Amino acid sequence: MKNAALIGLKEADCKKISEKLNILLANYSVFYQNTRGSHWNIKGEQFFTLHPKFEELYNNLVLKIDEIAERILTLGATPAHNYSDYLSVSTIKESKEVTDGNKSVEIILNSFRVVIDLQRELLNITDKAGDEGTNSQMSDYITEQEKEVWMYNSYLGK
Secondary structure: OOHHHHOOOOHHHHHHHHHHHHHHHHHHHHHHHHHHHHHHHOOOOOHHHHHHHHHHHHHHHHHHHHHHHHHHHHOOOOOOOOHHHHHHHOOOOOOOOOOOHHHHHHHHHHHHHHHHHHHHHHHHHHHHHOOHHHHHHHHHHHHHHHHHHHHHHHHOOO
8 A cells, every 4th residue: 555645645545445446346347247248149120220239338437447447556556367267356246237238227326326326435535535546537438328328218208
């Protein structure tokens, strides 16, 4: 946590934030792989609509995975990188239901709920710690993802 003092934060706060960010990283990584699975395996009349939409989503998720890992490093900690570690802490579980379009969209919506909830928790922690960098990152993610939730939910006719 040697970076804490250099960026004006307390070491204990950086440790707590990094631990929560690693949980978020794990959830994003499973979300990413589930979305890749849906992209690869989608079948039926929704294929031409959902195949490119899922690709757009997983490309966005992989960018966030990298940004979260880099934020953990900025705070002086080490980002987790093993799927076994991810699976042990992720609330999002691996999906085997990847061929049905509506089911895949429901899984995506549930995954968004999980990451948005974690990001809101991080907003509270980072606000108290004065960690504007992580706070801003989480706020930006939430704003973008709330719109995505609306769009995917609209796709389902809800």
